[in-house]
Amino acid sequence: MWNLDKGNLFLSETPLRELKKLYRKEKNSKAKLRLLAAIHRKRGKNLDDISELLEKPRRTVHGWLTYFQERGISAKDSIKQTGRRPVLKQRQVKELIKALEKGPSHNPRGLWTTKEVREFIKNKYGISFVPQHVWRILIALGFTLQRPRKKHHKTASPEEIEHFKKSQCAKHITIARKDLLWPQKMRQHSA
Numbered sequence: 001m002w003n004l005d006k007g008n009l010f011l012s013e014t015p016l017r018e019l020k021k022l023y024r025k026e027k028n029s030k031a032k033l034r035l036l037a038a039i040h041r042k043r044g045k046n047l048d049d050i051s052e053l054l055e056k057p058r059r060t061v062h063g064w065l066t067y068f069q070e071r072g073i074s075a076k077d078s079i080k081q082t083g084r085r086p087v088l089k090q091r092q093v094k095e096l097i098k099a100l101e102k103g104p105s106h107n108p109r110g111l112w113t114t115k116e117v118r119e120f121i122k123n124k125y126g127i128s129f130v131p132q133h134v135w136r137i138l139i140a141l142g143f144t145l146q147r148p149r150k151k152h153h154k155t156a157s158p159e160e161i162e163h164f165k166k167s168q169c170a171k172h173i174t175i176a177r178k179d180l181l182w183p184q185k186m187r188q189h190s191a
Contacts, residue, residue, distance in 0.1 A: 004065050007044040014073055016042045022073070031076040034064045038076075041065050068143055086131075096121065097141055114138070114145070 004010065011019070019042060023035040023074070033054060040050045047065075051058040067075035088096070099120065104112055118134045121127055138145060 004041070004047075004062070004069060006046070008040045008042070010039060010065070011068055012071070019073075022076070023178055026076070028077070028092065030078065032069075034076045037061050038068050041068075087129075088121075088125065090127055093141065095124075099124075100138075100141075164190050 004013075016039065016189060019035060019039050023032060023039060026032045026035060033056075037050050037054060037056075039176050045053075047058050047061055050065075053059045054061065064075070068175045075081065086093075100112060100117065104116055104120075118129055118131060121129060121134070135145060
């Protein structure tokens with residue numbers, strides 16, 4: 001549908017002066033840009049000219065003007081996209097939090113790796129995630145990901161190494177909980 005109306009046929013129910021008035025009152029920059037494209041189209045300009053004036057790709061301008069023809073003047077505002085529902089249910093997420101805080105059964109120090117968390121989720125819930133998504137889940141749940149520091153055996157004296165170990169003893173957990181509250185972001189997705 002590359003042939004859009006232009007001139008007075010474009011948004012025939014809305015006069016040019018009303019489009020200009022809406023443009024002046026608009027605060028949102030994206031909506032303002034869309035209205036400007038509609039004003040130019042109402043004046044009879046073609047897609048290439050509007051694209052060049054607004055410094056936007058031709059397909060983008062065409063999309064905006066198509067939305068104006070389909071939805072009318074309300075096309076100036078974006079439609080809120082809800083996004084995909086989370087794969088893990090709220091009950092499963094709560095169980096996962098408890099299991100992560102408890103620590104892996106094979107490691108008494110409570111150290112988890114993302115690979116172990118991924119395998120735990122797959123075994124317990126039958127859901128497979130890529131490693132990057134496991135990171136996202138852990139961060140959204142309020143956990144931080146820790147990495148051990150690399151050290152060279154020749155750079156520090158034995159006393160310095162011992163002092164470092166003592167000061168880092170409490171911080172030696174790979175995944176640590178930031179807070180005990182269920183994050184607002186995850187609550188909204190689970191509802």
